[in-house]
Each structure stands twice: as structure tokens, then as C-alpha cells.
Amino acid sequence: MIEKIKQRIEDLKNQINDWNRSYYEFEVSPVDDSEFDKTIAELISLETQYPQFLTQDSPTQKVGGSVDSKFTKYIHKSPMLSLSNAFDDNDLRTFDNQIKKSLENKKYSYVVEPKIDGLSISLIYKNTKLYKAITRGDGIVGEDVTDNVKMISSIPKTISNNSDYFEVRGEVYLPKLEFERINSERFKVGEKLFANPRNAAAGTLRQLDPQIVKDRNLDIWIYFLMNKENILTHNESLKVLSEYKFRVNPLSIKTEDIIGVIKIINSLSAQREDLEYEIDGIVIKVNEFDHYDSIGYTSKFPKWAIAYKLPAEIKTTKLLDIFPTIGRTGKVTYNAKLKPVKLAGTTVGAATLHNSSFIIDREVRVGADVRVKKAGDIIPEVISVVKDENYNSLPIWSEAKNCPDCGSILQRIEPEVDQYCENDFCARRIIRGLEHFVSRDAQNIEGLSIKLIEKFYEKNYVKNPADIFKLSKRKDELIKLDKMGERSVDNLLTSIENSKNKSLEKLLFGIGIRHLGKKSAFILSKKYRNIDSLMNLSEEELSEVRDIGPIVAHSVVNWFKKETNRSIIREFKDLGINLEYKPAMEEKSHADITNKTFVITGTLSKSRNYFKDLLISYGANIANSVSKNTDYVLAGEEAGSKLDKANKLGVRIINEEELLNII
Incomplete structure (x- = not known):
């Protein structure tokens, strides 16, 4: 029984971590809020009942997501915490009772405000001027998006406070009408629709081109003042923020007790559809700042605030x-x-x-x-x-x-349930294939949208992936196209040129072999090193490769059998496209590491990707979970459940120092 509970906790943690990765790193919401909240609630309940299985790597103990490497990292002066959830009146009354208990019947009140469905941001001012704008990130380290935030017209670029350090926090969002306008325009030109206003806001704010941010008309509500000196309450701080010309939500309301909170929630819920922005809940905060330390914090959220989650419609x-x-x-x-x-x-x-x-x-x-x-x-x-x-x-x-x-x-194709168009010359297949080829996980050619791909296809500029690398010969023609211009053409051609040097696995994934995902493309690229070695393999040979099954092997062999595909590969060679595996680090071999399977867990001195690349450079295999086939677990601080499982299975556990000693 106890082992089943432990396994259920592990399954829940893995599922939530996968969802979080999609949400924070790729701006994709794989499930609706109610399903996510239900899963989190089950995990919290089990961890509460069985605290021996509560680990620091649990998603219930973490805030936010990861930090994108394309932005400069910035360590928050104070962590940007998340909020615990309430789903009904009973949860709210429980929260209120905990406040009473913490304060030993001292007087307190609440402020109730809409929970904006957007992207949390920290704005830092120095000597009256906007100095930094930082995303939540993982709560400790965020992304510096200052240049983009300066494009949001409602954010003051200067304020009448000349402190050396003045910080406010808020939520960047995309108004509903703007969201519909943008998606309508994207639909007309065949571009992928944004999932929802929150994803659109997050994706916009993480653009490398500030002009895109300006064109999309993002907005902001400021909900918290970090410099609370001589200010006694949250309600008073909101008035101060308004005086500094920050946008403060007019629906923030002070009330004396939990009965008032419930009445306000009912009123705000009734207004939800009529608001010009999306809300996914309602936030309740204790009003008096001097109570916050007495009420306390967890590693993930303050105990003096809670978010009431609105039900799915x-x-x-x-x-x-x-x-x-x-x-x-x-x-x-x-x-x-x-x-x-x-x-x-x-x-x-x-x-x-x-x-x-x-x-x-x-x-x-x-x-x-x-x-x-x-x-x-x-x-x-x-x-x-x-x-x-x-x-x-x-x-x-x-x-x-x-x-x-x-x-x-x-x-x-049995046993698949899906139908397929098998015509390699189908225009829609080709256009969607080109869109995939230039995507972030493949060649990552920025600026080549599906709108442009369709235009280039119609004009016979691009009919296959190799044609993309010939566009530099058409520079004058591209400049004359509607909405292009010399600067955007130069940027596009530079991005195309830079993509020529990517490692083989990017191109292999990008050419769109059915069933061949990123991981399989990496495995094959690392093992066979270049495209020529891959092109003439048999299904039997490929099927014997670890983690490459017969379905993937069949697809790869069939793709390379077609003369049209081989012709594209020859064109890649003539155009100077890299067709070899380029490891992230210099490759070496070591008897104790090469062909061994490692699992990395816990907090290390450098990112997990660093240690992953290091181990791969020595020929190791990296797995996500511990099993009887695991050779080593590289464990940092707060390693959690993977460490427990390694101990149970007798897997060798090493730390950073031991790994470096082995090397």
C-alpha cells in the first residue's frame, strides 16, 4: 500500500513538471486550469498525509518555471513567490481561521483584487528612472526584459521617487480585444494562433524584437509595492502607487472580514465576462503589513495571501x-x-x-x-x-x-488511427514542413513566418528546405515584397546564414521524418556522426540502436530511400550546410562514464544542461528517471525522491566533486 502511494506521488510530480515545462518554457497550456489544479491538490493532499515523501524538488515546493538562455539572468532581491489556492467558501474560511490563529485575535482586514491572467513582472527604478524589468522566472532568478517592457506605453519610464532602489510588482497582460485582433490577423495569413491571452503576453514579452512588443499593445496592472517604509497597509500602498502614475486596478477593494471577502468574490465573478482582460481567479491579501512576518511564509507562497480559483466555464x-x-x-x-x-x-x-x-x-x-x-x-x-x-x-x-x-x-497505416495524405508534392504538406524546418527546435530561422513561407512558395522562391538557403540570391526581389524592406530582409538572410552551422540533430529533426522526434534525432546524430552514415543504414541496424524502435527505423530508412529527399541532402552539401554532429563540448572517453546511464537530480553549482553536455561529451546516456538500468545518480542539494529510489535500488550516487574526480 505504502509503495503504491509513493509511486502515485512520483507520477503526479512527473506529470505536473511536464505541464509546467510546457507552460513556462514553451508558452503552451497542455491542460486546462481545473485539471491542473485538481492534480496539484491531490499531490498536496498526499504529501500532507505522507510527509516522508515530501521532497524539495516537488512542484508543490517550487515557484514558476526556468529562465530562457537568450535573456540575461537577474537575481531577484526578494523572491517572487506564488500563491496557494482556494476553490470554495470552505477553503476561504479555513484560510481565515489560520490567519486568526497566527495573529492570536489581533485586528486585521483584507484587500480583494482580480487575479490577472498574464505574466508577473518586477519593475525596478533607480533615481527616478526605470532601470530593470524582470520576469518571475523560477522565483529566484528571472529574465531581464527591460527593452521590451519599455515598449508598454502604460508603464512609467520615470517616477517622482529618487530612491536608489524602488521596486514594484505587477502583471503584464494582453487585453481581450487585442488578443482577438492579433489572432484574427494570424488566422488570415495561416500563422499558428496564440493559445490564450496569457500565452500571447508571455510570448510577446520574450521576443527579441521590441517593435513586436510595441505593436501588440500589452498593458499592465501593478499590484504590490516592495518599498513599504512608513506605509502601514496594502490598501494605502495602492494609493501611493496611483500617485506615482502606476496603473492600479480600480476593482481592488478593502473589506473587514471573510464574509465581506466572499461577497466581493461573488460580485467580481459576475463581472468576469465584461472585463476587458482575462482573470483566472481573485486574490485575497491581509491588509496590514506588520502582520506578514507573524503569519509567515512557505518556500513557495506567503501564508497571508491566497488565490480563489474561478471554475472553468x-x-x-x-x-x-x-x-x-x-x-x-x-x-x-x-x-x-x-x-x-x-x-x-x-x-x-x-x-x-x-x-x-x-x-x-x-x-x-x-x-x-x-x-x-x-x-x-x-x-x-x-x-x-x-x-x-x-x-x-x-x-x-x-x-x-x-x-x-x-x-x-x-x-x-495500421495500427495508427490517423489518416495520411501520402502525396509528397501536396502543397499544404510542403508549406507545413517548411514551417517545421525553420522552427525553434529545428534550424531556428527567426523571421521566417508561415505567412512568408506561403508567399515564397506561391512565387516559386521556396519549394523545399534547400531553397531557403538560396534566398540570398533573391535579395532585391525580397526587398520589393509587401511589408518586407531592406532591414527585415537583411535580418532574415543573416538568420538563415547563421543556421547553416547548427549541429546535425537540428537539421535531422527539421527535415520532418515521420515519428522522428528531437531525442531520436539527437541519438542518431551522436551515434552516426554525419548524414552520409545515416543514409544507407538498414532497418535492422537502426532498430538495434538504444531507444530507437522499429517504427522510427522504418520511417528513417524510407525517407532516405526517396530520390527527392536524397537530392535535397545533396543540395544541402553544395550550399555549405553543416551535416555533421557538433557536440556542445569536446568529446572524450572514460571507462567509468562512456556508455553508462546517468540521472541528474538536485541543485548543482551549474545548470543541469552543463552537466548533461559534460557527461554526453564523455559518451554517457542521460535518463530522466532512476531504474535498475541506471549506473549513476549525480545528486546535488535537495535531491529528493530520485535519491531515495537510487538508494533503494542500490544505484551508485555521486556528487559533483566525485564526478570531477572520476573525470
Whole structure:
């Protein structure tokens, strides 16, 4: 029984960490808030009941995400903490009782304010001028996005306070109307839609081009003053912030007790749809600053504040149509056209229906009413079909037989449930493939949007990945294109030129071999070192490679068999594209490390990626979890559950000093 509980805790931690990684590092919300909150609540409950399994690496003990390497790191003077959650009135009363207990019946009050669904930011002023703007990051270290923040017109660039250090904290957000405008423009030109206003704000603020930030009209609410000298309450500090011309939310309200808190929450909840910005909850803070130390903190959040989470919104609307679209590998995705409905503050008119099995299993029919919920995407999730008196008279849906773009007969490869367009010359497949080739995890060619790819394809400038590297010969033609100009063309051509030197695994992933992901591309690149060694391998040889199964082996061999693909590789060579594996560090070998499997855990003196690259340079394999096949666990401080499992399995545990001694 106890082992099952321990395993459940590990499973929950791994799931939440994966979701957090998607949310903070890639601005993607893989699940809706209610599912995330439910999973976190279960983990907290189990860790409370079984404290022997509570570790410092648990997501319940951490704040925020990681720091993007493209930005300068900045250590927060005071940690930017998160907030614990309340889901109903009972949770609020429990919170209030804990405050009473901590303060031993001293007088206190509350301030209630909307919880903006945006990106937390710290603004630092020195001698009246805006000095730094720092994202939350992991709560301890954030990203310096000062140049971008200066593009937000509502943020004061100077204030009437000449302190050496003056810090305020707030939430950068994208207004609903701006979000709809931007997504509408992206939809018209075929660019990927932003998931939601929060992801759009985060993605915008982390752009390398400040002009993009300016064009997207971000805004901000300031919610906390760090310089609290001679100020007694949070409510008073908000007035001071207003005097300094910071935007302070007018819906922040002071109340004397928890009954007042609940009334305000009900009132704010009723206004949610009418607000010009998204909120995902309501924040309750103890008003009196001198109580904060008495009430205390955890490693993750202050005990004097809590966030009331608003429930997910479900709406019913009519399904107007179902239509297929084609992706880069030829895979068919079915989409729903909906009668526009306002859902969680934004108007939505489309949903993904995944594949035909999804539609058939749910008995979805065009013309039926469907229940939709805004999940992690702006594209809502169809929860169920309303089977009313008209339902049975509606025609039963059947899957498409032909590609909607090129007309080719769609294929299904057993045992896969998905249909595929197998025509290598399908225009939509080619365009989506080019979009993937230039993406961040592949060649990372900045400035080459799908809008430009479509334009270049229509003008016959680019028909395959190799053509991208020939665009420098068309510089004069590119400059004449609408909305290009010499500067943007120069930036694009520079990005293309720089991408020529990337390591083989980036290109191998980018060329879009079906089933070949980033990890498999890295494994094959590291083992075979260059494209020529890979091109003539058999399925049997590839299947024997560790972590490369028969499905991936079959796809790789089939891709290289096609003369059109081999021709592109030859063009890459002629164009000077690097087709060899380039390790992050000089490679060496060591009997105790080469071909050994390592798991890295805990806090180390340098980033985990540093130690990962170091071990890979000696030929080690890196795994994410400890098993009987693990040879070493490299453990730093607060190593947690992986250390426990290593001890149980008898896996050798080493620290940094021991690793360096081995090397």
C-alpha cells in the first residue's frame, strides 16, 4: 500500500513538471486550469498525509518555471513567490481561521483584487528612472526584459521617487480585444494562433524584437509595492502607487472580514465576462503589513495571501461544420466550425476534433448542439453532444476520403488511427514542413513566418528546405515584397546564414521524418556522426540502436530511400550546410562514464544542461528517471525522491566533486 502511494506521488510530480515545462518554457497550456489544479491538490493532499515523501524538488515546493538562455539572468532581491489556492467558501474560511490563529485575535482586514491572467513582472527604478524589468522566472532568478517592457506605453519610464532602489510588482497582460485582433490577423495569413491571452503576453514579452512588443499593445496592472517604509497597509500602498502614475486596478477593494471577502468574490465573478482582460481567479491579501512576518511564509507562497480559483466555464453552441486539414507529415486533423460563442472572455468559433475515431466515439454530428469548454488552447474542447429531439434526424458523419488540398486518396497505416495524405508534392504538406524546418527546435530561422513561407512558395522562391538557403540570391526581389524592406530582409538572410552551422540533430529533426522526434534525432546524430552514415543504414541496424524502435527505423530508412529527399541532402552539401554532429563540448572517453546511464537530480553549482553536455561529451546516456538500468545518480542539494529510489535500488550516487574526480 505504502509503495503504491509513493509511486502515485512520483507520477503526479512527473506529470505536473511536464505541464509546467510546457507552460513556462514553451508558452503552451497542455491542460486546462481545473485539471491542473485538481492534480496539484491531490499531490498536496498526499504529501500532507505522507510527509516522508515530501521532497524539495516537488512542484508543490517550487515557484514558476526556468529562465530562457537568450535573456540575461537577474537575481531577484526578494523572491517572487506564488500563491496557494482556494476553490470554495470552505477553503476561504479555513484560510481565515489560520490567519486568526497566527495573529492570536489581533485586528486585521483584507484587500480583494482580480487575479490577472498574464505574466508577473518586477519593475525596478533607480533615481527616478526605470532601470530593470524582470520576469518571475523560477522565483529566484528571472529574465531581464527591460527593452521590451519599455515598449508598454502604460508603464512609467520615470517616477517622482529618487530612491536608489524602488521596486514594484505587477502583471503584464494582453487585453481581450487585442488578443482577438492579433489572432484574427494570424488566422488570415495561416500563422499558428496564440493559445490564450496569457500565452500571447508571455510570448510577446520574450521576443527579441521590441517593435513586436510595441505593436501588440500589452498593458499592465501593478499590484504590490516592495518599498513599504512608513506605509502601514496594502490598501494605502495602492494609493501611493496611483500617485506615482502606476496603473492600479480600480476593482481592488478593502473589506473587514471573510464574509465581506466572499461577497466581493461573488460580485467580481459576475463581472468576469465584461472585463476587458482575462482573470483566472481573485486574490485575497491581509491588509496590514506588520502582520506578514507573524503569519509567515512557505518556500513557495506567503501564508497571508491566497488565490480563489474561478471554475472553468462551459457553454453550449451549434456545430456548423466538420472539415479536415493537413499537417507537415500528411496527417489529417479534423476541425469543428462552431456558431461563435463567448467563452471565458473571448469569442471562439472553432475546435479541434483530432481524428475520425474521436468524432465517431463521441457520436458528433453536424447541426447538433455541443458542449464546449476552454481547455489549455484558445481552440476549445468539445466535451459532449446534446442529444435532443432533433439529434436523431441529423446525418451520421463519415470521414474524408481525399486530401482537401491535393485530392489524393487518404491512407491509414495500421495500427495508427490517423489518416495520411501520402502525396509528397501536396502543397499544404510542403508549406507545413517548411514551417517545421525553420522552427525553434529545428534550424531556428527567426523571421521566417508561415505567412512568408506561403508567399515564397506561391512565387516559386521556396519549394523545399534547400531553397531557403538560396534566398540570398533573391535579395532585391525580397526587398520589393509587401511589408518586407531592406532591414527585415537583411535580418532574415543573416538568420538563415547563421543556421547553416547548427549541429546535425537540428537539421535531422527539421527535415520532418515521420515519428522522428528531437531525442531520436539527437541519438542518431551522436551515434552516426554525419548524414552520409545515416543514409544507407538498414532497418535492422537502426532498430538495434538504444531507444530507437522499429517504427522510427522504418520511417528513417524510407525517407532516405526517396530520390527527392536524397537530392535535397545533396543540395544541402553544395550550399555549405553543416551535416555533421557538433557536440556542445569536446568529446572524450572514460571507462567509468562512456556508455553508462546517468540521472541528474538536485541543485548543482551549474545548470543541469552543463552537466548533461559534460557527461554526453564523455559518451554517457542521460535518463530522466532512476531504474535498475541506471549506473549513476549525480545528486546535488535537495535531491529528493530520485535519491531515495537510487538508494533503494542500490544505484551508485555521486556528487559533483566525485564526478570531477572520476573525470
